[in-house]
Amino acid sequence: MNTTSRCRFAAALLVLCCLALVYRVFDQGITRTYLEASEEASHQQVKLLTALITHEWLGLPEDEVLFRLNPYVTSRPPGSVVLKTEPATHHVYLDSVRFEFDNGKLISVE
Structure with a gap:
C-alpha cells in the first residue's frame, strides 16, 4: 500500500x-x-x-378528600403511590400533588 x-x-x-x-x-x-x-x-x-x-x-372537608383519595391509593400496588397527611401545615400530599386546607376545607390543589 x-x-x-x-x-x-x-x-x-x-x-x-x-x-x-x-x-x-x-x-x-x-x-x-x-x-x-x-x-x-x-x-x-x-x-x-x-x-x-x-x-x-373546592370547599370539601379534609375527611371527604381523604375518603375520595384512599380507594385510589389502595387500588395501586403497595408503595407506588404515597398519601401523606401533615397536620401542622394543613396539607395532604398524594405523591407530588399538594392538597391545601384552611379551617378543614380544601382551598387549593397544586
Missing part, C-alpha cells in the same frame, strides 16, 4: 466519521424537540387535571 492510497483510505474514514457525527447531531436535535413537546403536553395535562379537581372539590 503506497502513501497515496493510505491518505485516500484515511480521508474516506474521516468523511464517514464526520457523516456519522452529523447524523448523530441531527438525531439528537429531533429527539430533544419531541421530548420538549411531550414534557410541555404532560405539564399542560397536569395543570388541567389539578384545576379540574380544584374546581370540583
Whole structure:
C-alpha cells in the first residue's frame, strides 16, 4: 500500500466519521424537540387535571378528600403511590400533588 492510497483510505474514514457525527447531531436535535413537546403536553395535562379537581372539590372537608383519595391509593400496588397527611401545615400530599386546607376545607390543589 503506497502513501497515496493510505491518505485516500484515511480521508474516506474521516468523511464517514464526520457523516456519522452529523447524523448523530441531527438525531439528537429531533429527539430533544419531541421530548420538549411531550414534557410541555404532560405539564399542560397536569395543570388541567389539578384545576379540574380544584374546581370540583373546592370547599370539601379534609375527611371527604381523604375518603375520595384512599380507594385510589389502595387500588395501586403497595408503595407506588404515597398519601401523606401533615397536620401542622394543613396539607395532604398524594405523591407530588399538594392538597391545601384552611379551617378543614380544601382551598387549593397544586
